[in-house]
Amino acid sequence: MNRTAKGLLVAALVGVVAMAFRVSWNAQRDVARTVGADGTAALLYPFVVDGLMALALVATLVLTGKDKTFALRVLAGYTVASLVLNYVHGLVPELHGGGRVQLADWDPANWVLVLLATSLPVGSIFFGSDLVAKVLHHRPARIADQDESDQPTANRLGSDLPKSTLAAPAEVPELPAIESADLVPVELPQSAPVLAVAAVQHAPRRATGRVPESARTPRPTRTPNELLGEARSATADWPDAELTAEAIRKAVRTSSANGRTLRDTLKAERADQATAAGAVAG
Numbered sequence: 001m002n003r004t005a006k007g008l009l010v011a012a013l014v015g016v017v018a019m020a021f022r023v024s025w026n027a028q029r030d031v032a033r034t035v036g037a038d039g040t041a042a043l044l045y046p047f048v049v050d051g052l053m054a055l056a057l058v059a060t061l062v063l064t065g066k067d068k069t070f071a072l073r074v075l076a077g078y079t080v081a082s083l084v085l086n087y088v089h090g091l092v093p094e095l096h097g098g099g100r101v102q103l104a105d106w107d108p109a110n111w112v113l114v115l116l117a118t119s120l121p122v123g124s125i126f127f128g129s130d131l132v133a134k135v136l137h138h139r140p141a142r143i144a145d146q147d148e149s150d151q152p153t154a155n156r157l158g159s160d161l162p163k164s165t166l167a168a169p170a171e172v173p174e175l176p177a178i179e180s181a182d183l184v185p186v187e188l189p190q191s192a193p194v195l196a197v198a199a200v201q202h203a204p205r206r207a208t209g210r211v212p213e214s215a216r217t218p219r220p221t222r223t224p225n226e227l228l229g230e231a232r233s234a235t236a237d238w239p240d241a242e243l244t245a246e247a248i249r250k251a252v253r254t255s256s257a258n259g260r261t262l263r264d265t266l267k268a269e270r271a272d273q274a275t276a277a278g279a280v281a282g
Contacts (some may be wrong), residue, residue: 032117051124
């Protein structure tokens with residue numbers, strides 16, 4: 001709805017309220033005279049009732065939550081009271097002259113109507129002050145400038161750059177099986193170079209966890225002869241039962257495939273040595 005339509009709607013509401021106020025003016029003024037108000041008080045009495053209704057209507061448009069519910073209850077209560085006074089004014093023709101007459105033939109009903117008419121000004125002071133205080137202390141809800149889903153993704157340090165990833169080095173192929181003690185050096189393919197990513201200057205970052213494998217400095221590559229020499233030294237005093245691929249792998253810190261190859265080679269060497277020793281003894 002554009003501003004012009006809103007302006008016309010508000011103007012129409014003000015016009016309707018003003019005409020309704022004028023229609024009920026005589027009834028409330030005459031009732032005020034009946035309950036003992038003088039001429040000036042009787043002229044101001046309609047402002048007490050219908051004026052608080054207008055104030056409660058404005059407060060309903062401004063307030064929210066429980067405060068809005070309270071303003072609606074005040075508006076409804078004073079609307080019912082104004083309706084009762086206009087209804088009594090229409091039933092009792094003697095009220096039109098403005099004299100002191102009884103509002104109802106039945107005394108209890110007359111007492112209730114007099115109590116209602118005389119309590120409305122006091123209620124206007126109480127409820128009007130409360131509504132004004134609620135409106136003055138009301139804080140409208142803040143509206144976000146932009147939906148969170150529309151904002152660009154940013155990391156937690158304030159950088160709106162995507163996280164860089166390092167290329168993982170190529171896997172080292174398994175070593176071929178070693179047939180004898182005289183090993184021929186085999187050149188292993190060099191791992192793929194790691195692509196360096198330029199770092200963006202930002203606030204210093206704290207370590208948040210374990211350093212990824214791809215970011216660590218790679219260990220120097222050992223030749224099969226070097227691995228075999230280390231395995232011989234590490235397992236020189238091992239019994240044959242403990243000569244397993246897993247134990248050798250942990251001892252020389254190599255792969256599982258290399259551990260199996262070294263195990264087979266070492267067992268073959270020990271078998272050859274045992275055969276040679278038996279032949280010499282025989």
